[in-house]
Amino acid sequence: MTFCQQAAPNAQLTSVASAFESYNIAGIVKDTPNTSVCNNIWIGGNDFNQNGQFAWADGTPMIYTNWAAGQPDLSHHCISWPAQENSKWNTEDCGTEDCFICEKYINALTTTPTSPTPPTTTIPLLLNMDLVIAIDGSSSMPTHSFNDIENFIKTLVIPPYFNSIGQGNPGVRIALVVVPGQNGAVIPASDLYTIKSKAGLLDALDSLQNFYDGSSGQKLNTFFNLVSGPDFLSSGYRPGINNHLILYITGTSTVTDGGNAAALAQSIRNNNTYGIITIAYTAQGQPAVNQNVLNSIAGANCVMISNTVDYLIQNGLDFVQTRILSAATTGTYC
Structure with a gap:
């Protein structure tokens, strides 16, 4: 840690806030000369x-973890990582001579993992985007799966580039909508104005169960009409930015409220009202989804299917975050 602080101002041993950052840092390590000698x-x-009670060197709490089996060993107090293998974390005696990777903040706008040679990847800390998170609240998403999705979203927003939630421009505005079954009403749990901080988002996520419907089918057309309609777009949507996203997490590809959801979604995407990323989560014996239907809604490269919570966390975070960061730099999600 002392070497990091001496190497650059505002530097410390790196934190790993999500699966996305884990893969990103592992890639930097593998691409850096001479690190092949590091065990x-x-x-x-x-x-x-x-x-x-483990925490990061920069003082932030440790929410995302990637422990090896039997870890942490509490007789040791520092964490090492066989990053060449993209493997799991272990505790180790803090005096052990290992390689290390530092992280530094540059002008409070980017965070860059550093290594013996200059890094090749930077991650923006401040996004400027409007994000609508739509969660299936029908019988296709049982309550235990619904809870998994809430926890997935809480993990998704850990990285520091989500610290600007509700903080203006640049900043992230997040709306939450539960898409119900045929017996429910599509009512935003929060619009793009409502949530003013990351803590506020976590509180809103904890209250989403109040909007869970549990009936069969899904009112997806109603949802798309809602979030692309004038009332919703006048409630915090910023037409002056080019990063608007619907993250649609569903347990079904069946739509039961009439209309053509695929055509409506394509119109939304073609008009650049929103990009759409879809995750189908069919854990614990739920029926399989029709990927072709979901592809027609979001586009073939913007659909991921997961049937376990481990796969959702390990792959879904990277799937969503890389597309968000792509849009932040290129304007294109997929």
Whole structure:
């Protein structure tokens, strides 16, 4: 840690806030000359303040973890990572001589993992985007799966480029909508004005169960008409930015409220009202979805299907975050 602080202002051993950052850092390590000799690499996690309560060197709490089986071993207090293998974390004696990777903040706008040679990847800390998160609240998304999705979203927004939620321009505005079955009403749990902070988002996610419907079918056409309609677009949507996204997480490809959801979604995408990313989550014996239907809604490269929570966390985070960052830099999600 001392070497990182001496190497650059505002530098410390790197944190790993999500699966996306884990893969990103592992890629930097593998692409950096001379790191093939490293058996383990120090990262910034430790439990110096309270035994067994691990946190990052920059003071942020450790929410995302990637422990190996049997870890953490609480007889050791620092975290090392066999990053050449993109493997799991272990605790190790803090005096062990290992390689290490540092992270530094540049002008409070980017965070860059650093290594013995200059890094090749930077991650924007401040996004400027309007994000509508739509979660299936029908019988195709049982309550245990609905809870998995809430936790997935909480993990999704851990990275620091989501710290600007509700903070103006640049900043992230997030709306939450539960898409019900045929017996429910499509009512936003929050519009793009409502949520003013990351803490506010977490509180809103905790209250989403109040909007869960549990009836069969899905009112997807009604949802698309709502979020592309004038009332919703006048409630925090910013036409002056080019990063608008619907993240649609569903347990079904069946639509039961009439109309042509695919044509409506394509119109929304073609008009650049929103990009659409779809995750189908069919855990614990739920019926399979029709991927062709979902492709017609979001586009073939913007659909991911997961049938386990582990796959959702390990792959879904990277799937969504890389597309968000792509839009932040290129204007294109997929």
